[in-house]
Amino acid sequence: MIYQSTRNNDEKVNSAKAVVKGIADDGGLFMLSDFSAIKFDYKSVLNLSSMETAEKILGALLDDFSEEEMHEMVEKAYRGRFETDELTPVVKVGDNFVLELFRGPTSAFKDVALSMLPRLMTKAREKLGVQKDTVILTATSGDTGKAALEGFHDVDGIRIIVFYPDGGVSAVQKAQMVTQEGNNVKVCAVKGNFDDAQTGVKNAFADFKKMNYDAVDFSSANSINIGRLAPQVVYYFTAYASLVKSGEINVGDKINFVVPTGNFGDILAGYFAKCMGLPVDKLICASNANNVLTDFINTGLYDKRREFYKTVSPSMDILVSSNLERLLYLLSDGDAGKVAGYMNDLNTKGCYKVDDAILNKLKETFVAAYCDDTVTLETIKEVYEKDGYLCDTHTAVAFRAALDGKYQNKTVVLSTASPYKFPVAVLSALGVTPDDNEFRVMEQINDLTGVAIPKNLSGLESKKVLHSDVIEKNELTDYVLKKVAEEKW
Numbered sequence: 012m013i014y015q016s017t018r019n020n021d022e023k024v025n026s027a028k029a030v031v032k033g034i035a036d037d038g039g040l041f042m043l044s045d046f047s048a049i050k051f052d053y054k055s056v057l058n059l060s061s062m063e064t065a066e067k068i069l070g071a072l073l074d075d076f077s078e079e080e081m082h083e084m085v086e087k088a089y090r091g092r093f094e095t096d097e098l099t100p101v102v103k104v105g106d107n108f109v110l111e112l113f114r115g116p117t118s119a120f121k122d123v124a125l126s127m128l129p130r131l132m133t134k135a136r137e138k139l140g141v142q143k144d145t146v147i148l149t150a151t152s153g154d155t156g157k158a159a160l161e162g163f164h165d166v167d168g169i170r171i172i173v174f175y176p177d178g179g180v181s182a183v184q185k186a187q188m189v190t191q192e193g194n195n196v197k198v199c200a201v202k203g204n205f206d207d208a209q210t211g212v213k214n215a216f217a218d219f220k221k222m223n224y225d226a227v228d229f230s231s232a233n234s235i236n237i238g239r240l241a242p243q244v245v246y247y248f249t250a251y252a253s254l255v256k257s258g259e260i261n262v263g264d265k266i267n268f269v270v271p272t273g274n275f276g277d278i279l280a281g282y283f284a285k286c287m288g289l290p291v292d293k294l295i296c297a298s299n300a301n302n303v304l305t306d307f308i309n310t311g312l313y314d315k316r317r318e319f320y321k322t323v324s325p326s327m328d329i330l331v332s333s334n335l336e337r338l339l340y341l342l343s344d345g346d347a348g349k350v351a352g353y354m355n356d357l358n359t360k361g362c363y364k365v366d367d368a369i370l371n372k373l374k375e376t377f378v379a380a381y382c383d384d385t386v387t388l389e390t391i392k393e394v395y396e397k398d399g400y401l402c403d404t405h406t407a408v409a410f411r412a413a414l415d416g417k418y419q420n421k422t423v424v425l426s427t428a429s430p431y432k433f434p435v436a437v438l439s440a441l442g443v444t445p446d447d448n449e450f451r452v453m454e455q456i457n458d459l460t461g462v463a464i465p466k467n468l469s470g471l472e473s474k475k476v477l478h479s480d481v482i483e484k485n486e487l488t489d490y491v492l493k494k495v496a497e498e499k500w
């Protein structure tokens with residue numbers, strides 16, 4: 012499989028190289044120009060276990076890894092590390108279905124991908140004969156950070172630095188990150204919002220390139236890495252298989268997915284699944300008040316020049332959705348020049364408008380919806396009271412879109428976090444005043460609903476804080492250079 016930069020079709024790499032590099036030299040993202048080279052029959056995985064399905068799909072997308080290698084990596088990534096071997100169970104809630112992606116080691120959907128990525132990277136480094144250390148730089152809006160730390164800590168030959176927006180993550184999320192153990196991890200707060208942190212990381216990559224810095228290799232665990240995206244394709248297939256097994260649909264029936272969206276990685280993986288032949292009708296892109304994607308899908312104009320809102324669904328507080336670039340590349344039939352132009356407009360003018368051909372193709376599959384915080388909280392209450400299902404704030408944004416859309420096809424809502432990751436908002440939604448201490452709030456929710464607190468969250472409060480660095484947003488490059496030069500982490 013040949014991956015190309017979305018901004019330049021001459022930059023071609025195989026899948027192992029794409030995983031090791033993370034981002035292309037020209038700032039583009041590695042992508043297939045179309046899916047025609049992948050011959051995949053979704054019917055062949057309908058009766059497999061989740062882990063077997065993962066082996067097949069990852070093998071199809073990342074074909075430099077042998078079947079045996081993929082088997083070994085999938086086992087290491089998932090076996091015994093999730094609450095169930097099903098990994099991502101589907102639950103019927105009212106007329107809809109919830110795909111629970113948060114049953115992993117940090118109670119966030121990012122575990123699905125970040126359990127796998129370190130294994131892919133280690134194996135890919137081995138294949139390419141990489142001797143130098145790789146340093147992973149990751150910006151997080153909350154959940155990626157912990158999931159990445161959990162995936163990468165104590166992996167040989169790799170070090171990881173996580174940057175999070177100071178004051179921009181929940182107390183639980185912060186506690187998860189700053190208590191991270193491991194001899195190859197750093198966690199640092201950046202004064203600014205998530206976009207500042209993400210831009211800082213992107214600029215750092217560019218700076219290191221400019222100075223020909225070669226003491227270590229830099230890479231990314233953000234969803235710009237194709238090795239992050241590929242594992243997310245799997246659960247679209249297992250969700251479909253689950254609906255077939257429970258008799259809710261017949262093989263061949265089309266279904267919809269509603270995806271609470273931030274950086275556009277999760278929903279793009281759904282589009283990959285569709286391109287690989289899964290019978291998907293609509294992909295509904297659910298946003299919070301930062302509804303830049305809603306406007307884009309409706310009009311073709313992507314305009315980041317707008318107010319940034321801090322919402323109760325902070326992992327979706329994003330104005331520049333990096334993975335959209337990959338969709339543009341696919342929808343323009345691999346026209347890297349065109350994509351490079353749009354990205355340049357975004358950088359210089361803060362906006363771009365896609366042509367009608369792209370917009371029409373976009374609308375064939377994608378539907379947009381958004382709701383504000385008030386409606387998000389109302390939805391948590393409504394779903395809990397009507398259907399007895401407690402969902403988190405991000406899932407609620409998607410649930411609203413499923414309820415309002417009144418879709419004919421069976422519709423699956425992707426649930427991206429445990430309600431216990433955002434306890435204050437969730438308890439307030441249920442009409443109870445939360446305690447000042449977020450950890451007490453978890454107990455309040457447990458008392459009220461009986462929903463079990465995930466083990467990884469209940470022990471957090473008593474863990475020792477190991478990371479307290481805070482930097483300005485323009486200090487990121489210097490911070491990384493300083494840390495990389497330190498012998499002992």
Ligand SMILES: *Cc1c(COP(=O)(O)O)cnc(C)c1O
Binds near residue numbers: 154155271276277327
């Ligand atoms: C990351 C995240 C999202 C958004 O996923 P993207 O792939 O960035 O679109 C939604 N919900 C939660 C809880 C997340 O952590």
